Amino acid sequence: MSKIKVLTIFGTRPEAIKMAPLVKEIEKNSDTLESIVCVTAQHRQILDQVLELFEIKPDYDLDIMKDNQNLWSLTSDVLLKTKEVIETVKPDVVLVHGDTTTSMAAALSAFYAKVPVGHVEAGLRTFNKYYPFPEEINRVFADAVCTYHFAPTDESCENLKKSQIPSEHIYKTGNTVIDALIYTVENHKEEVKGLKLNPDLKTILLTSHRRENFGEPIREICNAILELVKNNKDIEVVYPVHPNPNVRKPVYELLGEKERIHLIDPLEYAQFCNLMKKAHIILTDSGGVQEEAPSLGKPVLVLRDTTERPEAVKYGTVKLVGANKDKIISMVEKLLKDDSEYKKMSESINPYGDGHACKRIVDVLKTIK
Numbered sequence: 001m002s003k004i005k006v007l008t009i010f011g012t013r014p015e016a017i018k019m020a021p022l023v024k025e026i027e028k029n030s031d032t033l034e035s036i037v038c039v040t041a042q043h044r045q046i047l048d049q050v051l052e053l054f055e056i057k058p059d060y061d062l063d064i065m066k067d068n069q070n071l072w073s074l075t076s077d078v079l080l081k082t083k084e085v086i087e088t089v090k091p092d093v094v095l096v097h098g099d100t101t102t103s104m105a106a107a108l109s110a111f112y113a114k115v116p117v118g119h120v121e122a123g124l125r126t127f128n129k130y131y132p133f134p135e136e137i138n139r140v141f142a143d144a145v146c147t148y149h150f151a152p153t154d155e156s157c158e159n160l161k162k163s164q165i166p167s168e169h170i171y172k173t174g175n176t177v178i179d180a181l182i183y184t185v186e187n188h189k190e191e192v193k194g195l196k197l198n199p200d201l202k203t204i205l206l207t208s209h210r211r212e213n214f215g216e217p218i219r220e221i222c223n224a225i226l227e228l229v230k231n232n233k234d235i236e237v238v239y240p241v242h243p244n245p246n247v248r249k250p251v252y253e254l255l256g257e258k259e260r261i262h263l264i265d266p267l268e269y270a271q272f273c274n275l276m277k278k279a280h281i282i283l284t285d286s287g288g289v290q291e292e293a294p295s296l297g298k299p300v301l302v303l304r305d306t307t308e309r310p311e312a313v314k315y316g317t318v319k320l321v322g323a324n325k326d327k328i329i330s331m332v333e334k335l336l337k338d339d340s341e342y343k344k345m346s347e348s349i350n351p352y353g354d355g356h357a358c359k360r361i362v363d364v365l366k367t368i369k
């Protein structure tokens with residue numbers, strides 16, 4: 001019997017981190033599966049960092065990133081360029097990940113070509129179409145056109161059922177991010193190059209990049225950081241700043257060259273994982289970081305009002321603080337001063353996976369022909 005051709009398409013840093021261990025697992029099963037990788041390169045530099053770490057050489061690189069790109073051109077570039085790849089490769093199945101514009105447009109492209117699509121990290125929802133924007137609609141859309149739904153948790157399976165996805169097309173697999181995290185922390189111990197942290201201070205790790213935080217919210221977050229550093233001499237802040245110019249400009253304007261605030265370039269994944277392990281508290285609006293930090297036993301304050309990842313909130317290791325200066329300051333100070341509150345939030349829990357998600361997905365892929 002001929003091998004099942006699996007075309008994996010991804011384009012941004014988080015998709016790459018979460019698809020890399022899956023690509024590796026597909027490659028391990030080369031007796032039954034043929035792996036073909038296409039990157040859109042919606043991200044360039046921070047995608048390449050991940051490809052290098054996991055030693056993935058894409059078969060197709062669409063190289064679409066433009067400076068300060070917009071959603072319309074991004075969507076049409078992905079749609080048109082993946083059409084050519086899908087027509088050339090003629091895959092048995094296309095895999096996409098999550099909720100980026102690459103995922104949504106690549107899923108649509110495969111659907112138009114009548115190729116079945118598997119959606120990795122299916123079923124996440126806030127049920128608010130503008131939060132996060134445009135990710136909530138991207139993932140609803142991807143789920144609507146996909147055939148195989150690889151959902152990380154019970155909650156995501158339930159969301160899919162509520163969206164009328166037939167139960168026999170839903171597979172609870174865990175999130176592949178935990179596969180990536182476990183592999184990386186076990187095999188790579190890299191320190192952050194060039195970053196000198198003071199061992200007597202507590203490290204607050206910050207990341208922020210969401211579109212709905214552009215403008216005033218990101219300025220409010222920066223102002224909260226300034227006040228926290230001024231009032232708490234025992235902390236220092238490390239912020240690997242996302243390359244999006246809508247983030248970099250206000251962040252460097254407000255936080256650049258301030259005492260005990262380290263603005264650094266985006267970190268290669270292994271270095272970032274090691275920094276998460278060192279951090280005392282993590283402030284973030286990232287999806288992936290919300291999933292990784294709880295399994296490292298780190299309290300996470302989410303700089304958003306809603307989350308599609310309610311599991312760790314339920315367990316108490318993640319709290320939503322929005323982009324609200326007063327809430328950010330009071331929650332960070334509570335964690336700094338109240339040991340019992342800190343202990344409650346730093347339980348190590350693993351609601352998002354056990355490190356075997358990729359194997360479960362591959363087991364399903366092997367049965368599709």
Ligand code: UD1
Nearest residue numbers: 012042043044045046047066067068069100101243244245
């Ligand atoms: C994208 C995703 C978002 C995801 C995030 C993860 C969409 C619409 N947004 O947002 O869901 O959470 O990635 O990081 O799919 N840039 C570089 N180098 C890079 C990457 C980005 O210079 O390696 C700059 C470019 O100017 C680019 C801009 O950032 O135009 C925005 O990139 P884009 O992918 O459109 O948006 P993100 O905010 O990164």
Ligand code: UDP
Nearest residue numbers: 014017240266267268269272286287288289
């Ligand atoms: N990450 C990284 N380097 C950094 C910041 C984040 O490797 O400097 C990793 C992080 O561990 C997580 C992923 O990038 O796995 C999250 O990406 P991002 O926050 O850009 O996107 P989101 O998850 O919000 O879509």
